[in-house]
Amino acid sequence: MNDKLKYIVTSIFLSSLFAVLYTGCKQDSIEINALPFQENEGDNWGLISTNGKIEIPSGSFTRQPSAVVNGMFSLPDEKGYYQLYELKHPTHPTSARRFAQVGHFFEDVTLAQEFPDSPILVIDRKGQSINNIGISLHYDIILAHNFAEGRALFCTRKGKYGYMDTQGNILIPPIYDQAYDFHEGLALTGNTNDKGETSYQLIDLSGNVRIQIQDTPALLDSQPACGLIKYNNCQSGQCCYLSTTGKEGLFLPDSIREAFRFRHNAAIIHTDHGAGLIDREGKLLIAPTYEEGFIVGNDRVCLRTGNEWQLADFEGNSLGEAKKSYERISTFYPSGLAIVRSGTQCRWMNRQGKPADNRTYHCIAEDPSALQLVPQVFVRKNTKTENEENNSANRPEKKGTVSASSSITASASSSTMASSSEKSSPGNDPSAGKPHTTCIISSDEWKNIGKQNPFYAEARKILSGKLAETDAENRQVILNYVEHLRTSYTTKDIDFLTQLFSEEALIIVGKVIRSTPRTDGKYLPQHQVEYNIKSKRTYLERLKVLFKQNKEINLQFSDFKIMRHPTQEGLYGVTLRQKYSSDLYSDDGYLFLLWDFRDEATPLIHVRTWQPRMLDDRTPLPEEEIFNIRNFNLQ
DSSP states (O other), X not given: OOHHHHXXXXXXXXXXXXXXXXXXXXXXXXOEEEXXXXXXXXXXXXXXXXXXXXXXXXXXXXXXXXXXXXXXXXXXXXTSOEEEEETTBTTSOSOSOOBSEEOOOSSSEEEEESSTTOOOEEEETTSOEEEETTOXXXXXXXXXXXXXXXXXXXXXXXXXXXXXXXTSOEEEEEEESEEOOOBTTBEEEEEEOTTSOEEEEEEOTTSOEEEEOOOOSEEEOSSOBTTEEEEEETTTOOEEEEETTSSOOEEOOTTEEEEXXXXXXXXXXXXXXXXXXXXXXXXXXXXXXXXXXXXXXXXXXXXXXXTEEEEEOTTOOBOSGGGOOBSEEOOOOTTSOEEEEETTEEEEEOTTSSBSSSOOBSEEOOOTTTTTSXXXXXXXOSOOOHHHHHHTTTOOOOTTSHHHHHHHTTTGGGGGGOOSTTOOOGGGOTTTTXXXXXXXXXXXXXXXXXXXXXXXXXXXXXXXXXXXXXXXXXXXXHHHHHXXXXXXXXXXXXXXXXXXXXXXXXXXXXXXOOOOOOTTSOSSOSOOEEEEEEOHHHHHHHHHHHHHHOSOEEEEEEEEEEEEXXXXXTEEEEEEEEEEEESSOXXXXXXXXXXXXXXXXXXXEEEEEEEESBSSSSOBOOGGGSOOGGGSOOO
C-alpha cells in the first residue's frame, strides 16, 4: 500500500471528524431547547439543554429522540413511528397518534405523514390535523418542505413550485420551475423558457418580486444571507455578491477562487494559499493561510490546520486553553455555548474557548435540520387508495424493495429545494427544479442483465437465494445506489451526493499529476499522484466547481465487488474500478466506499478513497494493495 495513503487512512479514519458548516445570518434565532445525548458509551438516550443543563437523564429513552425545538420533540417507537412530546411533560405523548415522519415545530404547526408515501398533513402541537395538503382541488402536491419564516415550499406532480402558509392555504401559486426556502424574508425563484434559459428573481413573503436578477451566465447561490446573495460569473470565474436591496454588490478579486455565504457579516474565502475571512466590504479579516474554516457565531470562527480545529475571533486570535485544538466544534447556540469533541468525549465550550463545566459526554447529537441548515422534506410519490394506506399502517417498508429504495432517497430527491451550505447553485444542475428519483432496478431487471454489465456477478449472487434476506436486501440497495452514483456525475446531481455521504465522512481524493518525461530514465516523477483529505462540505463544493467547469463528465465502472464486514453487522465495503473522464481531466483508478446500514432508514457512506490503477506507466497497482473493508479497524 502507498505509505502516504496508508498513513492517511490508519491515523485519521477514526480520529478526524469534520464540522457541519453553518451559514446564513438567521439560525441563531431558532429556539433549540435541548439535544439528545448519551453520558457514557452504550447508554440509552436523554436530553440536555443547550445551556448544559441535563433535562432528561441519559438512559431514559431506549431510542434516540429528536432535538427539542420550541419545547416540542418526537420519539420513535419499536416500529419506527413517531409520537409527539413536550419537554415539560417528557413521559407522556401529546396524543396517541403516530407518524411515519414529523417535522420540527418552527411554528405552532408542522408537517407530518402518517404512513410512508401518504398525504402530507399540517398538524398542531397536539398532533391534530389542520389541513391535508396532499388533497387539493387544483394541484397534486407530491413534495413539501417544513416551514421557513411561516412559508412551506411545495412542488406539484407537474414539477411546479409554490408556497403555502401555516394553515396549509396556498399563498403563492405553483408557477415556478425552480424555488427555494425563504430566508431573511426573501426566496429565490426561477422560470425556464423554451430555449432552456432560466431567469431568476427574489420574491417576498407575499410573492411580490423584489429584485429581477440580471440574465447573465452565472451560478447563483440558493439563499440570501446578510442582505447578499453569492454568485459566480461563469465567463470570468469571479466570485461576487448581489445586494438584495438593489444597491451595488460586492466583487471579489481574482485571487479568491471560491467564497461562501455570509454569516454575522463575514464570509469564508479560499485562495490558492488557503482559507481566510472577509467582511461585507471585502476587506480581509483573517489571512488565507488555513486549510479550512467556518463561522460558528458572532465574532467567532473555526479554523483548521492539519486535522484539528481551533476557535478564533474574527481577527484570527486563537481562543481557549493554551490554544487547544479539537476534532470538531459546533456552532454556538443562543446560550453562548458550543459542542466540542476531542477523542471519544465531547463537552460544552463557552465563547472564550474554555470548558463550560467539568462534565464530559460520550455523545451530544446535533441536528442540522433543527438549525434549518438542511430542509425537512416530505415526499408523496404515489397516489394510494385509503385501503392501501390503512393496510400499510402496521407494515413498515423493507429496504431493498422498489418502494423502500424510493423512500430512502426521498430527501435527496428534492433536488433544487435544499437550502444548506452544501446545496447546489441553481444554474449548476441541468435537471434542477425537477424532483429526482433514484435509479431503481427491480429484481426482474437484475435477472436479465448481461455478463458485460459491471454489476453482473454481484447481481447473480443476490438472486441466488443463498444470502440471508437482510444481506441480500442491503446488497441490492448498494447496486441501485452505485448505479445512481455513476449517473449523478453525468447529470451533475449534487443533491444525491449530498444525501449519500455522512456529515463526518472521510473522503480521500487523488489526482494524477501529468508532467514531461524525466531525464534520469524514469517516465514520471516519484510523486505523480497528489492525495488530499476533504470534509464532505469541501468535497461537494469542489464537485460544484468541476460540474461548472466541465460540460461533460463520464464514469465507467468495472471489477465491482461487495464485501460484508465479518463481525460488524450492517457495514459493507464496496470496491470498484472507475474510469473518469471530463473536458479537462481523466484518470483510471480504484474506488472504495464504506457503507453503513445500521440506520435502516438512511444508508450512508462514511469513507470514500481513491487509488490510481497504475503506479507508473508500466506498473499496475498490485491487487493486494487495493483497499477493501479489511483495511479499516471498525471494532
